[in-house]
Amino acid sequence: MAPGLWRLAAIWLGLGLQSFGGGTATMALIRRCAVDEQRWLSEAEFARDWAISQVAPGINLLCLTVLLGWRVRGLRGACVALLGLAAPSGLITIVLTLMYASIRDSALVHAALAGVIPATIGLGLLMTWQMARPPVGASRAQGGAALALALLVLAGSAVLVGIFRVPVLAVLLGGGGVLGLAEWWRAWRGRRR
Amino acid sequence: MSEPWGLFWLFLRASLFSTGGTGNLPLIHQELTAEGVADERDFAEALAIGQVSPGPSGLWVVSFGFLIDSWRGGLLALLAILVPPLLVLLIDRLMRRAEAHPAMQGFVRGMMLAGAGAFIPVLATMLHAAGWSLPTLLIVAASVLLARARRVPVIVHLALAAALGILVDLARIG
Structure with missing residues (x-):
């Protein structure tokens, strides 16, 4: 059964917060969650979504996130997944840059x-x-x-x-x-x- | 380009017409270095922070936005990269209809090649700015080999490079 929007937001927020280690680590986390744990789609469907994400505009992993969110809860699911993954990661990136900016001239x-x-x-x-x-x-x-x-x-x-x-x-x-x-x-x- | 709308529009355009985490780099690099808004160091630092922060490495642009325009730049960059991925839903529908057409396959392949080609001058400019010294070239080569092996996490990779940079500096002073 497809999760509700709040549950979906919580899942993607969790992915966004624990995906340290670059794009490859994030991709592995998303695949494990979507295919193995939540069973939103099959391995072959995941591979197809990933292929499409690679030719779509923007960051591949965000495109994949949108497609997976869409599969689960339509347009609202796509937006919730996108914000859930990117917003915390983006804010942490800003905080890391802020910390770096304070020491960049040493x-x-x-x-x-x-x-x-x-x-x-x-x-x-x-x-x-x-x-x-x-x-x-x-x-x-x-x-x-x-x-x-x-x-x-x-x-x-x-x-x-x-x-x-x-x-x-x-x-x-x-x-x-x-x-x-x-x-x-x-x-x-x-x-x- | 210091106007917020101009910066947002550049980030949005660069993301709309590129694929991948760093596909937007050549366009942003071309426009902002030409205008003197950013230099090679800003790009290199943002790319490094993008590699060690959580989420896709494409978030480098958020770090870059912050470096050149503080919170406003960072948040505008974040907003700009959130819009284009929604187009994947349209692409998904189009691809279901046209993915078998040879011209479409060729177009996508050509864009991927041009995107990779456009990346080369950016790296050449960064290398030029870093200086063509032997330690620099050795670190570049070691970095390629280390990344290719995929056994060392990027954060460790960059930490090792930073330690090496400090050691080379100490050796120079000594």
Whole structure:
């Protein structure tokens, strides 16, 4: 039986407050709660919701939260789940930043940052690779030409943003447009054969 | 950009046209560094705090908002990132109809690639600001390897990096 709105809010609030450890830890907590404990949906349905969350606008985990809330209690469930997860985490983030801001100008913090900033860049590099790997892999499965086009979009976007200062939105829509047209043409050519 | 509406609109736009926790970073970085509202340190610090705070790492933008505009910036950022995820309900319906269409698949894939590509200049700028010293490059490389192994929690990962930064500083002074 689906929980009421207050119960739903309490569940997501609990998830939001205990999800220390980054996105992966949060995702694991949500999956365990939704699939194993509450049985709101099956493993396959969870995987589908996660896939959709990855192409939807905004933070993936918040998209997933909205979809799960929707499944349980419709639009009100989606809003309650979203606020339950994000509001406490967001407020704790602000408090952590406030604490950090009070010491950010000390010499010790400067020295620590000389280590933290490169580490953050390293995390960012890995994240970039993880973001690019699935679409590059899908293009590679289609053959050499598709792979070359995918790599061109990847490298071209970096050059357009980094060197020519093209607005990021234009680059995103342009990248989507190029591969969208290429896929449409590939499908059209396949039908004519 | 110091007006609250301008800041909120930037955070909202960046989130609307991106996916993932840090997909909004390139647009925010491009606009706010061009206007001199934020620098590389603000971004690096916010990203680090986003990694150690509870919830999705995408909450980095809340920390960033606080760093550049105190409580108002933090709360505006939080509000801005809450709106776009609701669109997933629409996407869910659309995907049920169009997910099989090749052009749609290609469009999504192209946006994912462009999003990853747009990230590279941001990292290059941050690295440039940090300085191309040997310790910096070694920490970057070690960080990639450590994160790839997925055995060390991010909070420990960043604490180790901070300790290393302090040690390098002490060695310099010594």
